[in-house]
Amino acid sequence: MELRTCGKSDIEISPMGIGCWSYGGGDYWGPQAQSDVTDVVHAALDAGINFFDTAEGYNEGRSEEALGVALKGRRHEAIIGTKVSSPDPTKIHERCEASLRRLQTDYIDIYMIHWPNDEFPIDESMAELTKLEEDGLIRAIGVSNFGLSQLTAALGTGAEITVNQLCYNLLSRAIELELLPLCIEHSVGILGYMPLLQGILTGKYKSAEEIPPMHSRFRHFRDDRPMAAHGEAGVEHELFETLEGIRNIADAENIPMSRLAITWTMAKPGITCMLVGTRNVDELKENLRAIEYTPSNNLIQQLNQLTMPLLEKMGTNLDYFTGKRTH
Ligand SMILES: NC(=O)c1ccc[n+]([C@@H]2O[C@H](COP(=O)([O-])OP(=O)(O)OC[C@H]3O[C@@H](n4cnc5c(N)ncnc54)[C@H](OP(=O)(O)O)[C@@H]3O)[C@@H](O)[C@H]2O)c1
Incomplete structure (x- = not known):
């Protein structure tokens, strides 16, 4: 499989990575058997997928643990990305060591700050990360969900930022307007997350109630959906109209919507790797087909046009969860 270089580092990863948020099981994603995790990780490595994305915050550390178990004996074949929840400079070192223990490894390939937090001075957070790199505990520094001014400030510290991990899918294109060009300009690779908007782009739901x-x-x-906490009116009507259009295009291409959605994200210049939450080998097999599928320029343009009104309506705010943390 073609590998892509992460930023200015020497780390090369596959254009699709395995999103490990559900691993270890928990309230958000429900149960997740270790046997499925291990099978996916081994089948992914066998197929040439080498990047695995986790975080200390996923299922209170159980995602990192599950990945560590699955990678036993094959750690050297994998590139591991994990995230520290808070950029608190006084905690970064101990948090990193705890992640290393859970992952059963003595180095993390890409260590990212999960969400920006303006309460902490970014130069001190970056200095701590740089020290981890110098000490060999991590190979590269990354950030996640850093907006325009947050990324600019982080780059301004002089730290080498290899990647910014950001939400990117047909229904969530905010990064295209300003942030993606900035990342390209500074050679910061983009790890795109939620290419399926957590299953919504598979087309399995007919209404928001489902x-x-x-x-x-x-x-x-x-905002009155049970777990929403963003204070906005939402765009549910436009969302389902757009999903219908995507379904029609997928039907005309004779491919599942999920494949169309993943392949569109991977084709975007500036995207180093798309992270797909993959819960079992059947999902993996289907998602691998998105790598083999080469969409025509015409198809890409059709999807761009179809999803543009939603992009215009939702704007440049790339925090699709709360709308409040990035700028
Ligand atoms: N940095 C951040 O703040 C951040 C935020 C979110 C995610 N992430 C990372 O990005 C990764 C991917 O995002 P995500 O897992 O939230 O969402 P996603 O990749 O958009 O959706 C994943 C879900 O879609 C379903 N799915 C996957 N392949 C499928 C297929 N072929 N057919 C039908 N359903 C399929 C699975 O759910 P079911 O099997 O349950 O239906 C799976 O859990 C995460 O695992 C995590 O590593 C990072």
Whole structure:
């Protein structure tokens, strides 16, 4: 499989990575058997997928643990990305060591700040991360969900930022307007997350009412959905209209909507890798077909046009969860 270089580092990863948020099981995603995790990780490595994305915050550390178990004996074949929840500079070192223990490894390939937090001085957070890199505990520094001014400030510290992990899918295109060009300009790779908007882009839901509360909390949905906390009116009508259009295009291409959605994200210049939450080998097999599928320029343009009104309506705010943390 073609590998892509992350930023200015020497780390090369596959254009699709495995999103490990559900691993270890928990309230958000429900149960997740370790046998499925291990099978997915091994089948992914066998197929040439080498990047695995987790975080200390996923299922209170159980995602990192589950990935560590699955990678036993094959750690050297994998590139691990994990995230520290808070950029608190006084905690970063101990948090990193705890992640290393859970992952059963002595180095993390890409260590990212999960969400920006303006309460902490970014130069001190970056200095701590740089020290981890110098000490060999991590190979590269990354950030996640950093907006225009937050990324500019982080780059301004002089730290080498290899990636910014950001939400990107047909229904959540905010990064295209300003942030993606900035990342390209500074050679910061983009790891795109939620290419399926947590299953919504598979087309399995016909209405917002059918979507489980944890997956209908995004700014696309009304704020009175059970887990929503963004204070916005949502764009539910436009969302389902757009989904219908995507379904029609997928039907005309004779491919599942999920494949169309993933392949569109991977084709975007500036995207280094798309992270797909993959719960079992059947999902993996289907998602691998998105790598083999080369969409025509015409198809890309059709999808761009179809989803543009939603992009215009939702704007440049790239925090699709709360709308409040990035700028
Ligand atoms: N940095 C951040 O703040 C951040 C935020 C969110 C996510 N992430 C990362 O990005 C990764 C991906 O995002 P995500 O997992 O939230 O959402 P996603 O990739 O958009 O959706 C994943 C879900 O879609 C379903 N799915 C996957 N492949 C499928 C297929 N072929 N057919 C039908 N359904 C399929 C699965 O759910 P079911 O099997 O349950 O239906 C799966 O859990 C995460 O795992 C995490 O590593 C990072």
